[in-house]
Amino acid sequence: MTDAASLPGRPRGAVVSGPATARAVNVLAPNASAMTLDGTNTWIVAEPDSGLAVVIDPGPLDEGHLKKVMDTAESAGNRVALTLLTHGHPDHAEGASRFAELTGTAVRALDPALRLGDEGLAAGDVVTVGGLELRVVPTPGHTSDSLCFHLPADQAVLTGDTVLGRGTTVVAHPDGRLGDYLDSLRRLRSLTVDDGVRTVLPGHGPVLEDAQGVVEYYLAHRAKRLAQVETAVENGCTTAHEVVARVYADVDHALWPAAEWSVAAQLEYLREHGLIG
Known part of the structure; x- marks a missing residue:
């Protein structure tokens, strides 16, 4: 889910299938x-001339898309050797079993349950296939x-839904938790500062x-949204729906049900830290 129109200073841009770095190729699912x-x-990642590829997030259960992923890898001379998932949401993982x-x-x-x-x-796991190295970051x-x-090797990180290419992502409460999410963003910031990561290869x-x-954005x-939610509660909002109507007024109303997940996570975080009753 996105609750902001675009990242500051970055054009919306078209998302197309094709090479993104020396080792990563995107195949866009029709969903x-x-x-x-x-x-x-859906990302196909391979060491040049190795003949082997890793596919990350096969996407929805769409036979045409899954075949296109296979054909794209094979056209580059690569056999798909392994499938990885960033998380279990159906738009990323539903097609994994069939793709396997x-x-x-x-x-x-x-x-x-997804393996x-x-x-x-x-x-700390390091996935190696055909000389390719992918480091697992929780x-x-x-x-x-x-x-x-x-x-x-490409100074890149494949982020699934943790960081999107446009807008910001939902914290899918109750499974998703804001405190965990903030820690994860700080972990990604460390990759950019300490490990030279420059490029984000997002799930959308x-x-x-x-x-x-x-990541800084x-x-x-x-932090801005959290402050807005705290203010909304101080002004009498008592439910996630009421908070969304006040804080997410600039967001497409079709996204308000998903926004309530993030607000529920924010309210939980504020209560845990004693900032609201």
Whole structure:
């Protein structure tokens, strides 16, 4: 979900399938909506000339899309060797089981219910396929099982729904928690400061070339929204719906039900920290 029109100083831009970095290619799923922006970005990541590829977030259960992902990898001379999931929401993971059948690959995810094969994913894991290195970065908050993948060779991070290419993401309460999400954003900021990450390869929306600026904006945006929610409560709002009507008045009303998830997470956070009763 996006609750801001665009990131400051960044054009909306068209989201298209194709190469984004030396190792990452996007195949855009045909599932555009208010919640998914232009659609889900399915990422094919491969070390040049290795002949092997990793697919991150096969997307919805759409046979045409899954075949296009396979064909795109094969046209570059790569066999899909592994499937990874950033989290379990259907627009990212629904097609994973079928894609695994088509490619004969395992599916690795943080949530055991989403895995196909013996291996999961955990903090500190390094996934290596054909010389490619992806470092697993736990980023709970949007959901409890959210992960990002650091691609050091391209100074990039694949963020799923933790950071979007346009607007900001929902904290999907009660599974998603704001405190976890803020910690995850700080973890991503450390990647930009300490590990040289420059490029965000998001789960929705265009590629972003100023990773540090984007994460700083997300942190500032969350702080602003939190202050607005606290003020709304002080002014008599008692439910998430009432808060959304006041704080998210500039957001498309079709997104208000999803905005209530984020507000519920914010209210929980404020109560936990003793800032509201």
